[in-house]
Amino acid sequence: MSQNRSPMGRIEDFLQGSVEGVFSRLFRTGLQKEEIARRLEHTMDSNVNRNGGQQLVPNVYHIYISQADYVRFQAFARLMTRQLQEGLFQVSSQRGYTMLTTPVVTLEPDGRLGKGDIRIDPEMQDRAQLAAAVAPAGPVAAMHMVGDIPPNATVAIAPQPTPGGNDGVTPSPSAPIALPNATLVMRTPQGPGQRYPLNREVIHIGRHRSNDIVTREERISRFHAEIRFERGQFVLYDLGSLNGVLINGVLTRQAILNPGDVIGIGSYSFVFERR
Numbered sequence: 001m002s003q004n005r006s007p008m009g010r011i012e013d014f015l016q017g018s019v020e021g022v023f024s025r026l027f028r029t030g031l032q033k034e035e036i037a038r039r040l041e042h043t044m045d046s047n048v049n050r051n052g053g054q055q056l057v058p059n060v061y062h063i064y065i066s067q068a069d070y071v072r073f074q075a076f077a078r079l080m081t082r083q084l085q086e087g088l089f090q091v092s093s094q095r096g097y098t099m100l101t102t103p104v105v106t107l108e109p110d111g112r113l114g115k116g117d118i119r120i121d122p123e124m125q126d127r128a129q130l131a132a133a134v135a136p137a138g139p140v141a142a143m144h145m146v147g148d149i150p151p152n153a154t155v156a157i158a159p160q161p162t163p164g165g166n167d168g169v170t171p172s173p174s175a176p177i178a179l180p181n182a183t184l185v186m187r188t189p190q191g192p193g194q195r196y197p198l199n200r201e202v203i204h205i206g207r208h209r210s211n212d213i214v215t216r217e218e219r220i221s222r223f224h225a226e227i228r229f230e231r232g233q234f235v236l237y238d239l240g241s242l243n244g245v246l247i248n249g250v251l252t253r254q255a256i257l258n259p260g261d262v263i264g265i266g267s268y269s270f271v272f273e274r275r
Contacts, residue, residue, distance in 0.1 A: 047122050060125050063105060064121070070108070079223055080107065088105070180274055182274040187262070187269040207220045217266040224238075236252075236257055238253045
């Protein structure tokens, strides 16, 4: 296995280019995000299984940290696991690795570990196994599965095109469940503006162009918030943004959305509709 890697072929570089001040504040002391990224990358590279012309690597990575570090991480775990998964996806694509599904990362406490220690347990799981594991997973052990991959299939991970900067929702590659008819409607001085259908189980909002709803404003974080469909409700989560999210004028970190609720992100204002 070649160890000659370009700077763009490292997960820590992806993190440094994607995450804003929230991580710099969180990691002033103790466990460092770069160390987690390096260990995750090393684990992937150390578990390459050659099968014919394929280089098969684990698709599930359980990251174990101390209880103290886990407590510090809780408010930002959803954002961090998402970033690590996206970094794994990009790096595995660049190196021509094959996974059974797109990468899944979990963050879990281990009372046997000291502060700053990390243990990563890699696994290979097919889509059916992952689907069975998602139900009991909490918000901290976040699993984001992408794509519609049949059980027992082996799929080569390839880079996906990113949106061209349009303020729209990227079409979902699959529809795992039937979602209610719900929409975010942008409010403008002229009245209702663009409509964004909530047609995926997770809708990401922020300034980075990989988000589903792209907001072009410097005081909005690259990965600012997300809306998840959970237990029959649409739930908004602030992903540790610098300037927060308002629901009906009230700063909030997490809230179930009700019809008519007004979501404020920077100077953007959206009305939640559900039929």
